[in-house]
Amino acid sequence: MAETAILLIDGNNLVLEEGKRLNLETLKRYLEGKFTLLEAHYFFALRPIMEEEAYERHQGFLNVLVRTGYRTHQKLMRKGFDSWKGDCDIDIALAATEALQKADWVILLTNDTDFTSVIAYSHQKGGKVAIVSVERTAWDLKNEADLVLDISEEPEMFFSVAAEASPK
Numbered sequence: 001m002a003e004t005a006i007l008l009i010d011g012n013n014l015v016l017e018e019g020k021r022l023n024l025e026t027l028k029r030y031l032e033g034k035f036t037l038l039e040a041h042y043f044f045a046l047r048p049i050m051e052e053e054a055y056e057r058h059q060g061f062l063n064v065l066v067r068t069g070y071r072t073h074q075k076l077m078r079k080g081f082d083s084w085k086g087d088c089d090i091d092i093a094l095a096a097t098e099a100l101q102k103a104d105w106v107i108l109l110t111n112d113t114d115f116t117s118v119i120a121y122s123h124q125k126g127g128k129v130a131i132v133s134v135e136r137t138a139w140d141l142k143n144e145a146d147l148v149l150d151i152s153e154e155p156e157m158f159f160s161v162a163a164e165a166s167p168k
Helices: 024-032 052-068 089-102 113-124 139-144
Strands: 004-010 020-022 036-046 071-076 105-109 128-133 147-150 159-161
Touching: 004 024, 004 089, 024 036, 024 052, 036 052, 036 089, 052 071, 071 089, 089 105, 089 113, 105 113, 113 128, 113 139, 128 139
Parallel strands: 004 036, 004 105, 036 071, 105 128, 128 147
Antiparallel strands: 020 159
16 A cells, blocks of 8 residues: 655745646646545645736636645735735644644645755654655755655646736
């Protein structure tokens, strides 16, 4: 029987080349071929004010995630002095801690090197961490993980070019 895993995606730190999109349905199926995937989560922070067209695209994206079996976790960004601030790092770290109680593996898709602390904590508790590596995944994360799943080696399988927004 395959080892169990929980997937945690840091949507705000999913760094891809301009115009590329990751096919999250294909990613989930790929991971289900390697693990017994108990849960898949997508975390993101969102500006509270959006133009209608952007909001509709976002809602469509959420609908696809839910239909594909992802649990979505959204929080609102806050306006700082000169920019919008917000991320889900603490939420993801807590989810990783909970995942250690349920699964053999925590699978992280992020480029945020702050998660090296989550990997170290997981190791202290006897857990294993896999990093899903995309084009620009930080070396620190890859180096600390028990397993690196480099999906950038199969771009035609996992990535597509985003369609241009239609002119008004």
